[in-house]
Amino acid sequence: MVGPDNKEDERKILQEKLFSLVKARLVSVAEQRTMYHKVSKLNKSEIGALVLRCANPVSSVLGHIIKKLIRLYEGPFKVKAVINNNCYALGTLDGKEVGSYNITQLRTYKVPCTQP
8 A cells, every 4th residue: 555655755756857857958948049049149340241131031822932942041241330239231242232130130151161
């Protein structure tokens, strides 16, 4: 026969296991979040850096365009100026002004490696 002490012990053990699983999940989500912000965030000191801007693709039945097959980002563009903490003025590589964009619409451009 199982007494009240055994049920309480089992309950505490299960509770501790649950807490450890939740803690591990929270730690992994926090690590993923920091990795995402390291990749996507631009620095103020990077004027002249190459970036990609969000393309905002739209599907079209008549044009036979499928959104999931369209590129998500356009570019590269050059950062011309920092308007404020989260707004950047962009220009083409030729020097023409493109406009100003929020930092959430930009990604850093990584130059593809060319192997001999």
